[in-house]
Amino acid sequence: MSLTLTCPICGKRNGYEFRYGGEDKGPRPAEEGLSPRSWCEYVHMNKCVAGVQKEWWFHRDGCGTWFTTHRNTLTNLEVEEPEATS
Amino acid sequence: MIGKNTPLWGKKTRLKSSYDAVIIGGGLHGLATAYYLAKEHGMTDVAVIEKRYIGFGGAGRNTAIVRANQRTQQNVPLYKEALDLWPVLTKELNFNLMFNNCGNLNLMHSEAAMNAARMNVATAQFHGVESHLLDAKQIKEMVPALNISEDITYPIHGAMYHPPGGIVRHDAVVWGLAKGAAKLGVEIHQQTEATAINTEGGKITGIETSRGKIHTPRVLVSAGGYSAGIIYHMLGIKLPISVLTIQAMVTQPLKPILDHVVSSGAYHAYANQTLKGEIATGAHMDPWPNYTTLTTAYYIKHQAQALSEFLPCLRGVKFMRIWGGLADMTPDMAPIMDGNDPIDGFYMDCGWGYFGFKSCSAVGKHMAAYMAGGNCPDILKPFNLRRYENHRLMGETAALVNYTPDN
Ligand SMILES: Cc1cc2nc3c(=O)[nH]c(=O)nc-3n(C[C@H](O)[C@H](O)[C@H](O)COP(=O)(O)OP(=O)(O)OC[C@H]3O[C@@H](n4cnc5c(N)ncnc54)[C@H](O)[C@@H]3O)c2cc1C
Ligand SMILES: [Zn+2]
Numbered sequence: 001m002s003l004t005l006t007c008p009i010c011g012k013r014n015g016y017e018f019r020y021g022g023e024d025k026g027p028r029p030a031e032e033g034l035s036p037r038s039w040c041e042y043v044h045m046n047k048c049v050a051g052v053q054k055e056w057w058f059h060r061d062g063c064g065t066w067f068t069t070h071r072n073t074l075t076n077l078e079v080e081e082p083e084a085t086s
Numbered sequence: 087m088i089g090k091n092t093p094l095w096g097k098k099t100r101l102k103s104s105y106d107a108v109i110i111g112g113g114l115h116g117l118a119t120a121y122y123l124a125k126e127h128g129m130t131d132v133a134v135i136e137k138r139y140i141g142f143g144g145a146g147r148n149t150a151i152v153r154a155n156q157r158t159q160q161n162v163p164l165y166k167e168a169l170d171l172w173p174v175l176t177k178e179l180n181f182n183l184m185f186n187n188c189g190n191l192n193l194m195h196s197e198a199a200m201n202a203a204r205m206n207v208a209t210a211q212f213h214g215v216e217s218h219l220l221d222a223k224q225i226k227e228m229v230p231a232l233n234i235s236e237d238i239t240y241p242i243h244g245a246m247y248h249p250p251g252g253i254v255r256h257d258a259v260v261w262g263l264a265k266g267a268a269k270l271g272v273e274i275h276q277q278t279e280a281t282a283i284n285t286e287g288g289k290i291t292g293i294e295t296s297r298g299k300i301h302t303p304r305v306l307v308s309a310g311g312y313s314a315g316i317i318y319h320m321l322g323i324k325l326p327i328s329v330l331t332i333q334a335m336v337t338q339p340l341k342p343i344l345d346h347v348v349s350s351g352a353y354h355a356y357a358n359q360t361l362k363g364e365i366a367t368g369a370h371m372d373p374w375p376n377y378t379t380l381t382t383a384y385y386i387k388h389q390a391q392a393l394s395e396f397l398p399c400l401r402g403v404k405f406m407r408i409w410g411g412l413a414d415m416t417p418d419m420a421p422i423m424d425g426n427d428p429i430d431g432f433y434m435d436c437g438w439g440y441f442g443f444k445s446c447s448a449v450g451k452h453m454a455a456y457m458a459g460g461n462c463p464d465i466l467k468p469f470n471l472r473r474y475e476n477h478r479l480m481g482e483t484a485a486l487v488n489y490t491p492d493n
Contacts, residue, residue: 040475044326048314
């Protein structure tokens with residue numbers, strides 16, 4: 001199944017060079033008026049989509065870039081950015 | 087004859103349009119809960135809905151290790167109860183679960199690790215779980231195959247020894263529970279996928295399946311690694327779960343050389359010898375969420391390297407099979423068991439990661455009590471979902487397992 005990811009700087013590389021950085025949850029919520037609940041939502045909660053998700057990666061054993069990509073969790077393959085569904 | 091039309095657990099029944107309770111997922115937790123609902127609460131109008139076949143999930147893929155030397159005071163009693171239940175269930179189900187209480191030897195590779203183990207041992211002993219420390223010499227006497235020399239990557243300092251743990255035949259647990267539950271009237275429907283959960287005014291009203299609609303006031307989602315995805319997809323409830331692939335493999339059969347479960351956190355490897363003689367060994371998880379259950383050459387190499395260091399007699403031995411399954415990991419390495427919040431009649435039992443086999447007997451018992459009476463048994467209370475927003479994570483791991491861009 002080996003995973004291949006496309007780093008925006010280094011190109012296609014072996015997945016074991018990267019560190020997964022979580023589902024994309026949008027910008028970090030503002031400190032002001034932040035409730036324990038919305039902080040928890042941002043820090044811990046996931047959708048665990050069986051399909052295409054937008055996610056963060058860090059090229060740990062490479063150039064050190066953080067980037068987002070779209071990957072199908074059912075096939076473990078990167079996909080072109082899907083058309084917006086919502 | 088057990089064949090295409092006669093399941094092992096009894097007669098095939100027709101899917102009805104209504105049940106007192108519906109359980110999504112024919113794995114260990116679903117079957118155990120169904121069994122105890124019928125046995126201890128007289129609730130026999132229960133359907134277990136299984137997308138593929140019983141045991142398709144982690145139930146049929148795990149490495150069958152059982153133990154009760156966990157880290158926190160909330161977890162140890164639950165796992166102890168589960169461990170004590172194997173001989174009881176073997177009798178009760180009249181099914182040989184092949185409990186081999188060979189003991190678990192958890193290797194420590196530094197003085198710091200020995201200190202951490204001291205705390206675990208103290209917790210275990212406080213809760214009446216047999217556990218103690220061994221030094222390298224004692225380990226060598228117990229398992230001569232282990233390499234205690236200084237010239238390996240992580241020399242062995244000592245170990246945490248837990249005599250009552252060991253191995254239980256995982257398929258037998260699935261079959262025994264299915265048979266036991268069906269005998270009491272529970273229906274098991276394979277090749278039936280739950281596709282939606284229906285609610286009305288904050289209450290469960292039923293589910294949709296690939297074979298039609300079912301009315302019910304109670305639904306348990308115990309779909310193993312698939313639970314978090316299902317719960318978000320069907321009810322919009324997000325869980326603090328990451329679903330990763332975990333792999334395991336077995337070698338060619340050998341004469342008896344290893345009569346304990348041996349594990350090492352530093353090497354990310356554990357191994358035991360099955361009754362057939364194979365060395366069954368598991369590794370760490372691929373650190374990215376996915377539902378493929380596919381295997382990688384990476385872990386075959388990783389296992390070969392690790393085992394040939396601390397069990398050097400295995401050098402040159404061939405792997406026969408490798409497989410993967412899903413592990414639904416939570417940040418505090420403890421499961422989520424909850425009910426009636428925020429939907430009346432909705433229960434969940436997930437986030438078991440790679441601990442869902444050893445726990446299934448006791449959890450089935452308590453989840454059944456929860457579903458039958460509607461009140462959460464005390465022993466399950468600390469495992470609620472709200473602990474995360476209340477900052478009451480459980481500390482089953484010293485460092486949080488987190489897959490977010492923030493760390
Ligand atoms: C390689 C590996 C090694 C492991 N080793 C150990 C170990 O040594 N000790 C230990 O304690 N644990 C171990 N585990 C973990 C353990 O196997 C799981 O935690 C456990 O199986 C979870 O049980 P479950 O009943 O919740 O789910 P599962 O056994 O995974 O069952 C869930 C079932 O739900 C079904 N399902 C999914 N979606 C639907 C749907 N929409 N409708 C209907 N049915 C559905 C699936 O087909 C599946 O049969 C290991 C796991 C793996 C993969
Ligand atoms: Zn790069």
